[in-house]
Amino acid sequence: MKKVIIVGAGTAGLASGIRLLKDGFDVEIYEKNEKPGGRMFRIEEKGFQFDVGPTIVMMPELYREVFEYSGANPNDYLDMSLLNPFNTIYYPDGTKLEISSELPSLIRQLEQFGPAETKGYLDYLSSVYERYQRVKNHFLDKSYRSAWGFFNPKSLYQAYKLKTLNSAYTSISRFVKDEKLRQALSFQTLYIGVSPYSGPSIYTIIPMIELLYGVWYIKGGMYQMTKALERRFLEMGGVINYNSPVEEILLVGNKTAGVLVNGKPRYGEIVLCNADFPYAMKNLIKDESKKGKYKTSKIDTMKYSTSSFILYLGLNKKYKTNVHSIRFAEDFKRNIDELDNGTLPMDPSFYMYSPSQIDPTIAPNGKELIYVLVPVPNMQKGKSEWTTDEVETYKNLVLNKIEKIKGFEDVKDHIEVLKTFTPKTFNYKFNLEYSATFGLKPILTQSVYFRPQNKFKTIDNLYFAGSSNHPGAGVPIVLASAQLACKEILKDHKPNE
Incomplete structure (x- = not known):
């Protein structure tokens, strides 16, 4: 039986392990950390269960698959329920927009902007649904072993039909004229770490997926998905070694031979790397001549997604809010431009997540x-070093913004647990190059064929799955990456040969 060694017990690592066990591999x-999950991690303190990274469940069929x-x-592993409304957007002038995947509720919210804007919103959904089907059928479910896989008449025609050259915000603006609705339909590109003003228009599919397929909640929080994957992997006979950082991917000639862990070789015919691709290229493959086009000099010049500053607050008082909510800055465009030019926003937009509103298992x-997430520049562009003083200053800035929310005026007086994650934390905890929370930035020149692929070209038996690899970031897409990587392994190997 052929042995596959997986580097990292993140979402794609665990999902790939389950698939490969089913396919007959050993x-x-x-995993470098003390428990599984990668960015889908958990902090536990005084009965509070904080999801560290992802919090929004979209495309639940991929979680189930x-x-x-x-x-x-x-159903024996996950208890998922549909959220309605699934998000509430708060604007600086005091107005709000509750977003629901139930059409009557959505229409009532949209009609406050007038019938023309309501029609434009529905026209957007129809147009983007068609583009989504094109992406799904021709690009998302396909990997690229050669240039011809992409540069062929059929693929190029489908790419042309997608009309991806303008930005997400520009594309949205064709359908709705009200600035509030434009922001409501474009900010979701921040879910994958790219500006709506520069990110390709194809990412307008994200709000469409939310609206047409719903946003769900996993009882016990997002980390239950990690625990479910770990449980299934172990049930099937897989082995996980925690506190075991991989130091090197071992090679014999142009083939993988295993990995080096704590100075000791661990042998296997196949290596599937779930460590973030830029980190793996710079640190796990030691011979520059084996890296193909992804030499260290290229990795340093690639474009990286935004990072995140996150506060995890355990409060000894109940507060009424939504499970998911967005609060926009006074000047949303300036806020987003600051992320691109490396300036730490002093008036940031931010996202709040409070699963304890509906789930009593999450908090005492x-x-x-x-959970409060503020998009901030990555450490490739950012001017902040995130020193202790800088972290303290920014923490207080964010807390001051929270206490201005009606009903949260006394929030500082009721903090029982306070944890922070800064760009520096994402860097050392999860080996994310330049602290890019979502990996490589999903711009056109780093997407589809141009993104690092699931099968590595210049080293035999080496495969990759994760947010910096094709097809991209976000939990559902990372699960798709695992599926593609396993398909590539099956093209090259039979488990018992």
């Missing part, structure tokens, strides 16, 4: 859990 994972593929019933009785 699978062992080496990996369990179904393995022969299990996903009578207490509240609030």
Whole structure:
């Protein structure tokens, strides 16, 4: 039986392990941290259960698919429910927009902007649904072993039909004229770390997916997905080694031979790397001549997504808010431009997540859990070093903004637990190059064929899955990356040969 060694027990690493066990391979994972999840991590303190990274569940069928593929019933592992409304957007002038995937509720909200804007919003949904089907059928479910896989008449025609050259914001502006609605339909590109003013218009599919397929909640929080993947992997006979950082991917000639862990070689015929691709290229493959076009000099000049500053608040008082909410800066455009030019926003937009509003298992009785994420520049462009003093200053800036929210005026007086994640934390905790929370920036020149692929070209038996690889970032897309990587392995290997 052929052995696959997986570097990292992140979402794609665990999902790939499950698939490969089902396909008949022997699978062992080496993970640097003390528990699984990668960015889908968890902090636990005084009964508060903080999801560290992803919090929004879209495309639940992809969450379920990996369990179904393995022969299990996903309902035995995940308890998911539809959120309605799934997000509330708060504007600086005091108005708000509740976003629902139930059409009657959505229409009532839209009609406050007038019938023309309501029609434009619905026209947007129809147009982007067509583009989404084109992306899904021709690009998302396909990997690229050669240039011809992309540069052929059929693919180029489909790419032309997508009309991706303008920005997400510009594309949205064709359908709606009200600035509030434009912002409501374009900010979602920040979910994958790219500006709506510069990110390709194809990413307007994100709000469409939310609206047409819904946003869901996993009872117990997002980390339950990590725990479910780990449980299924172990049930199937997989092995996970925690506190076991991989130091090198071992090569014999142009083939993988295994990995080096704590100075000791661990052998396997196949290596699937779930460490973030830029980190792996710079640190795990030691011979520059084996890296193909992804030599260290190129990795340093690639474009990286935004980073994040996150506050995890455990509060000894109940506060009424939404599970998911967005609060826009006074000048949203300036705020986003600051992220691109490396300036730390002093009036940032921010996202709040409070699963304890609907889930009593997340926080102690009578207490509240609030997660506050502020997009900030990555450490390639950013001018901040995130020293202790800088972290303290920015923490207070964010808390001051929260206490201006009606009902949160006394929030500082009720903080029982306060944890922070800064760009520097994402760098050392998850090996994210330049602290890019979402990996490589999904611009056109780093997407589809131009993104690092799932099968590495210049080293045999080396494969990749994760947010910096094709097809991209976001939990559902990372699960798709795992699926593509495993398909590539099956093209090259039979488990018992």
